[in-house]
Amino acid sequence: MVLGWRRRKGCNNNRRKGGKSITELVIPNHFRCPISLDLMKDPVTLSTGITYDRESVERWFDEGNITCPVTNQVVRNFDMIPNHSLRIMIQDWCVENRQHGVERIPTPRIPISPNEVAELLMQVKASARGLDQYGCLKLVQKLKRWGGESERNKRCIVDNGAPVALASSFDAFANDSVERNVVVLEEILSALNWMFPLQLEAHKSLGSLASLRCMVWFLKHQDLSGKEKSIVALKELLSFGDVQHVEALSQIEGVNVLLEFINKRISPTITKASLRVVWYLVSSSSKSSEKMRLAFVELGLVSSLLDILIDSDKSLCEKAAAILDSLCSSEEGRNKACGNDLTIPLLVKKILRVSPLTTDYSVSAIWKLCKFGEKDEGRTLVEALQVGAFQKLLLVLQVGCGDETKEKATELLKFLNPYRAELECIDSDYKNVKRSF
Structure with a gap:
């Protein structure tokens, strides 16, 4: 195998397919790392006397190896001595071959x-x-x-x-x-x-009350870069699963700025992290989650989530469906969702259209709206039938899903079945739908 750079010439010598000539510039063997076979950028010598590129040999040891790759000797001393002489020779060779497209290797720190x-x-x-x-x-x-x-x-x-x-x-x-x-x-x-x-x-x-207050202050008063750093830190902090962090954050004034980020979508990073933080706040096992669900419902979060579901990428749809499903766990959230004409059509549409996760959350949200929406006198079930929910749920069971989604889909079909004789469902294109995942 020949390793090196290739240079195209306009002459007629050594012509190949397409009428183009290629001249090989071979890297000297002693300039190549024995592990990667690439030109060494930072040559270092082990106690065994063999020189490698630092990045390659460090990766070798990080993977749990304790031997020299070339000699197979057990390495007792893992010190890596920079081979300055060889590095200078490599740099000189790069300079000499600049006309062949070779870039000089910078001196490593x-x-x-x-x-x-x-x-x-x-x-x-x-x-x-x-x-x-x-x-x-x-x-x-x-x-x-x-x-x-x-x-x-x-x-x-x-x-x-x-x-x-x-x-x-x-x-x-x-x-x-x-x-x-x-x-x-x-x-x-x-x-x-x-x-x-x-x-x-x-x-x-980082999860102390003072630190959390500081990060919320950043969300409200700092520039875009400061907001991004803060919301990413909050997302990572809450992902640890400590309910005390959720409890503390829910007590801080100004958390409603997250809804503003979701609505304005000032940057993809902030939007996605804000959705994740809101999900942690409304779906955790902490005592304040119910309070946060009510607060976000009153602020209009349901409508914001439906706007995201209308036309967004997979990641945003998954997060929006997850939060909407969590909000539907409360009576206030279900009332607000049922009061929006887009809720059922969008949830039914997203089944089997985005991802398995979105399908799970959509089925769960529809199930909650139909099972616990006693006050609507079956209007939600009628609407779900009219937009093709029955066919979609049958497809969910046919293509396969998790046990929890399967149970909810089966129960939904039982809820919907009595209304089918009185209603003629809209003819949809669901018969020929292909799985998007």
Whole structure:
């Protein structure tokens, strides 16, 4: 196998198919990593005397290997010594072959060590204890620069306790004053955004009442970048499943800003994360979930979700259907949903059209509206029949679904069946529908 760059020429020598000539530029074997067989960008030598590209050999060891790939010797010392002489030779070779399209390999930065990370984090904690926002700001910015240099640096930073140190620092500055420390707080939150998921101890600090208030303040007062960092942090925090975080967040004024994000859709990241946060708030097992469902229903969330279901991508439809299903667990949510002419037609339409998850949530929402909607005197069932729900539910059972959805679909068919003799269902194109998943 020949490895290297290829250069096209306009001459007639070595012509191939299509009348184009190709000249091979072969990479010298000693410039290639024995693992990846690619040109080495950061050659390092192991204790066995064999040189590899740093990224390739680190990946080799990260996968659990403890031997030298070439010699198969057990590596007792995992130190990687930069091979500067070979790296300079590779860079000179790249410069000599620039006319062949070869780009010069940049000089790699020296990776950070665990000791460097530990020392810097000690300074971060000390700055936070003393509420020295400017000192802490410089340290966090340095940490971000390190992380931006390589994925290896990011792993080293995370593995040596950065999430815990940054989360506790965020809590300290948020407890002092959000307005006075807004710059360092946003910088800390920006650094934490690429460290998710966090450890339990970091979750406790980031989930404190002061930290949550700070993030809600960011949602209301910061620019687009600050809003994105905050909503992503809230989403990751609530995904941990701690009901105490849900309880605390539900007590903070201004959470209704999430509905504004859902309606305005100022950025895909904010919209999706906002939907996820709302779902955690209205569907958790905490005591405040019922309160949050009622609050969001009164704010008009049902109509907002139906707008999303009209014409949105798979991810948004799944999240909107999940929240609507949760809202239908309350009487207020069912009343608001039944009062909207779009609810049943949209839910029926989304069955088998978007994804299995959307189908599950749509069937569940229709089931709740039909089973617990005693006050509508069967109007919901009649409407569902008129838009083809009976045929759709039969298809759901035929193509297969989960046990819970199967039970609800079967019960819905029993609810609908008595009304079929009196109603002639709309002729739909569901007979020839193809599964979209």
